[in-house]
Amino acid sequence: MKSSKSRLPMATWHGVALVLAALYVVPMIYIVLASLTPTGEPVGQVPSRLEFGNYIDAFASSNFGLFLANSVLVSVISTAAQIALSCTAGYALAKLPLPGKGLIMMLLVALLVVPPEIVMVPLFVMSKQVPFIGGNDWLGNGGQGLIDSLPGLMAPHVVSALGIFLMRQFYQDLPDELGDAARVDGASERRIFVMIYTPLVMPAVAVVGIFAFQSAWNDFLWPLIMTRSTDMQTLQLGLTVFFQENSTQWNLLMAVVLTISLPVLALFLFIQKFFRADVMSGAVK
Amino acid sequence: MVAKPSTPTGFESHRRRAGIFLVSPAIAAMMLTSIVPLILAIGLSFTDYDLFSTPSFNGLTNYQQLFSDSVFWQALGNTISFAFGQVVIGVVAAIGVALLFNQNLTGGAAMRTIVYIPQAASYVVVALLWNMMLDPAMGPFSRIVQAFGGGPVYFLSSIELAMPSIVVVSLWRNIGYFMIIILAALKSVPKELLEAAALDGAGAIRRFFYITLPEIRSAVVFVAITWFLGGLQMFTQSYVMTGGGPINATKTLVYIMYDEAFSALNIGKASAIAVLLFGAVVVLSVSLRAISYLMRRKSQ
Numbered sequence: 001m002k003s004s005k006s007r008l009p010m011a012t013w014h015g016v017a018l019v020l021a022a023l024y025v026v027p028m029i030y031i032v033l034a035s036l037t038p039t040g041e042p043v044g045q046v047p048s049r050l051e052f053g054n055y056i057d058a059f060a061s062s063n064f065g066l067f068l069a070n071s072v073l074v075s076v077i078s079t080a081a082q083i084a085l086s087c088t089a090g091y092a093l094a095k096l097p098l099p100g101k102g103l104i105m106m107l108l109v110a111l112l113v114v115p116p117e118i119v120m121v122p123l124f125v126m127s128k129q130v131p132f133i134g135g136n137d138w139l140g141n142g143g144q145g146l147i148d149s150l151p152g153l154m155a156p157h158v159v160s161a162l163g164i165f166l167m168r169q170f171y172q173d174l175p176d177e178l179g180d181a182a183r184v185d186g187a188s189e190r191r192i193f194v195m196i197y198t199p200l201v202m203p204a205v206a207v208v209g210i211f212a213f214q215s216a217w218n219d220f221l222w223p224l225i226m227t228r229s230t231d232m233q234t235l236q237l238g239l240t241v242f243f244q245e246n247s248t249q250w251n252l253l254m255a256v257v258l259t260i261s262l263p264v265l266a267l268f269l270f271i272q273k274f275f276r277a278d279v280m281s282g283a284v285k
Numbered sequence: 286m287v288a289k290p291s292t293p294t295g296f297e298s299h300r301r302r303a304g305i306f307l308v309s310p311a312i313a314a315m316m317l318t319s320i321v322p323l324i325l326a327i328g329l330s331f332t333d334y335d336l337f338s339t340p341s342f343n344g345l346t347n348y349q350q351l352f353s354d355s356v357f358w359q360a361l362g363n364t365i366s367f368a369f370g371q372v373v374i375g376v377v378a379a380i381g382v383a384l385l386f387n388q389n390l391t392g393g394a395a396m397r398t399i400v401y402i403p404q405a406a407s408y409v410v411v412a413l414l415w416n417m418m419l420d421p422a423m424g425p426f427s428r429i430v431q432a433f434g435g436g437p438v439y440f441l442s443s444i445e446l447a448m449p450s451i452v453v454v455s456l457w458r459n460i461g462y463f464m465i466i467i468l469a470a471l472k473s474v475p476k477e478l479l480e481a482a483a484l485d486g487a488g489a490i491r492r493f494f495y496i497t498l499p500e501i502r503s504a505v506v507f508v509a510i511t512w513f514l515g516g517l518q519m520f521t522q523s524y525v526m527t528g529g530g531p532i533n534a535t536k537t538l539v540y541i542m543y544d545e546a547f548s549a550l551n552i553g554k555a556s557a558i559a560v561l562l563f564g565a566v567v568v569l570s571v572s573l574r575a576i577s578y579l580m581r582r583k584s585q
Contacts, residue, residue, distance in 0.1 A: 013388045020382065021396040023457070024403070026425070027418055034417060044423035081314075089311030096304030097297060104312070111319055113570045115518045117539045118559045119322035121546045122329060126322060128336070159314035189303040218407035220521045221539070225547060236409040240525055243413055250417055257410050268405035269398070 035254040043250040051251070055259065058252040063230060067238035068260065073150055074234060075216040078157035082212040083205055085159045090167025091193050095179060105168075111161035117221060119156070124225050127152050148228040157216040163208045170204035171197060210271060217264065235260050323563070330556035340553070347557035356533055356541060357558075363448060364537045368516025370452045371459075376509050379460050380501075383467040384493075397468075401461035408458070412525035415454040416441070441527050444534045451522045451535055459515075463508045470504035471497065506577045514566055538562050 030044070035054055037047040059065055092098060093105065127146040130136060135143025146152030178200075179192045187196070198205075223237040233241065239260070243253055330347055334340035351357045386397045403411060421427045421437035430438050440450040474497055482492050498505075520539040523529050529536040529544075536544075538558060546555035 010388070010390075013385060014390060017385055017390050017393070017396050020385070021399050024399045027414055028402075030418060030425070031414060042423055043417070044420070044425065044428070085311040085314055088307040092304040092307035096307065097301050098304040098308060099301070104308070107315075107320075111315065113514065113566055114319060114323065114563065115514070115566060117518045117520065117542070118563045118566075119319060119326065121542065121552060121555045121559055122322035122325035123318065124546070125325065125329070125334075125336070125552060126317075156318055159311055159318060161315065161319070164311055164315075189300060193303075193307070214405075218409075220407070220409055220524075221543070224524075225543070236407055239409055239413065243416070243525070250423075253413060254417070257413055261406050261410055265402065265405045268402075 031254045031258055034250050035258050037251045054251050054255045058255040062242050064256055067233050067235045071235040074153045075213050078154040078216045079209050079212040081158040082163050083209050086163035086167040086208050089164045091171050093168045094171035108161045108165050147226055148232050152226050156222055166208055170201045174200055326556045326559045329553055330560045332553045334552040335550045336552055347554045351557055359533050360536045360538050360541045364517055367519055368513050371455055371516050372509055372513045375456050379463040379467050382464045383471055386468055387471045403458040404462045408521040409525055411458045412522050416526055442531050444531050447527050447534050466508055467504055470501040474500040510573050
């Protein structure tokens with residue numbers, strides 16, 4: 001390997017890496033500077049003073065606090081639901097006898113490639129026609145069903161084929177003897193599932209949870225379709241509407257962009273190491 | 286200690302009941318959010334449903350209308366050029382960046398994290414950030430061109446530059462993720478192979494094409510398939526950055542599906558677009574997987 005180093009010296013590699021990193025760091029510096037530029041000054045230049053009040057103004061000028069609450073509610077509840085459904089179904093498919101198991105697995109694998117965008121329109125139609133909800137009669141006519149409601153916003157995120165599939169793989173890798181031994185000791189099936197196997201797959205639960213949270217938190221098309229009133233907007237939608245209505249207020253917009261990105265970013269960096277190892281071992285095979 | 290249940294059949298049926306109990310909620314939820322909507326999309330694509338009146342069957346009318354609609358063909362072309370452009374540039378770039386971070390760089394871990402960070406941001410956030418960066422008046426790129434005597438560059442409102450700009454922005458966000466996958470594969474390339482080849486006088490380029498690339502091939506295929514299929518679903522970047530314009534230059538299939546369903550209230554036609562997209566995804570992923578399977582078989 002020595003010869004290659006002399007031909008392509010490490011200095012060149014470092015130079016390229018620095019240029020690459022600059023492509024990422026410069027836009028990030030731009031956001032920070034833009035968010036601190038006083039209103040009235042052009043953004044994209046070093047501001048005359050740093051206006052931290054932008055952060056307060058931004059959240060005061062629109063309902064971003066409410067949008068944040070909506071986003072948190074939708075993401076947290078649908079993540080919890082997705083974790084629960086992925087664990088129960090994944091465990092049953094891996095460790096319990098089931099009629100039609102082969103068929104269920106085949107369907108799951110097939111659903112892995114179905115892009116969520118494809119079912120958006122019919123799912124919207126179904127949400128509108130839910131009986132007895134949102135002013136609907138028993139046939140699902142007359143009202144707006146789940147449209148413009150928080151449960152409606154959660155609908156596509158409460159379950160995913162990928163989550164079930166990943167959990168099934170992780171449960172499958174655990175030895176059957178663990179459960180057999182507990183059964184001999186008289187443990188119930190529920191106890192074996194909850195107390196013996198599930199604590200051993202916690203890293204996988206975290207991975208499924210992060211996938212679920214990210215997909216709900218970052219979703220745009222579904223909230224765009226499902227939301228009628230400002231009260232139900234999520235952050236992603238609220239940001240876009242704010243941008244379309246006040247496209248010149250870059251400083252306030254960037255203050256919000258930064259504020260809503262930082263928590264997700266912190267979470268991301270915090271779990272990054274183990275996220276990478278686990279996802280890749282499952283995905284690249 | 287409690288003895289094992291005496292009748293194995295009763296024991297089996299007990300476990301079977303537990304299994305059905307545990308799997309049912311997830312199956313019901315999958316039915317409601319994926320399978321029924323998928324079947325409904327196929328069904329509605331043969332009707333004139335408009336969200337309010339009772340749908341009536343109209344055969345292949347929606348498909349015929351789509352195939353004779355120039356906007357549909359334009360959106361199809363835009364979608365393919367976006368997905369294809371992003372994958373071709375992206376796979377080469379991701380391999381390059383992964384090779385770079387596979388060297389023992391000082392500060393390599395920090396730089397790798399920086400490249401990976403946009404992955405945590407939503408497409409909306411990335412699109413808004415780049416709307417500012419690509420702004421003709423205050424964005425740095427346009428300002429650099431102006432500093433060298435050019436005019437302001439209208440990245441997002443010019444027909445020629447709008448889609449390439451969206452491709453670059455999407456690459457900027459996504460490269461980190463795919464780079465990490467390829468980097469993981471690079472780390473598993475046997476060092477002895479590379480050293481032996483180097484001793485035999487193979488240069489860096491030969492070593493890359495004859496040893497490294499074949500070793501990481503399945504990771505590269507995985508990245509290419511995932512990325513391409515993801516690209517076929519592009520919507521948010523176009524919606525936020527260009528509104529599908531200028532003159533439909535950045536309208537994608539999902540975008541016209543959205544337009545048909547929620548601007549024109551033509552649920553039948555929107556469903557037909559969804560069905561076509563679904564067909565394309567299925568055919569592509571099945572055939573790509575078959576090809577990569579055959580390639581693996583051949584190489585063994």
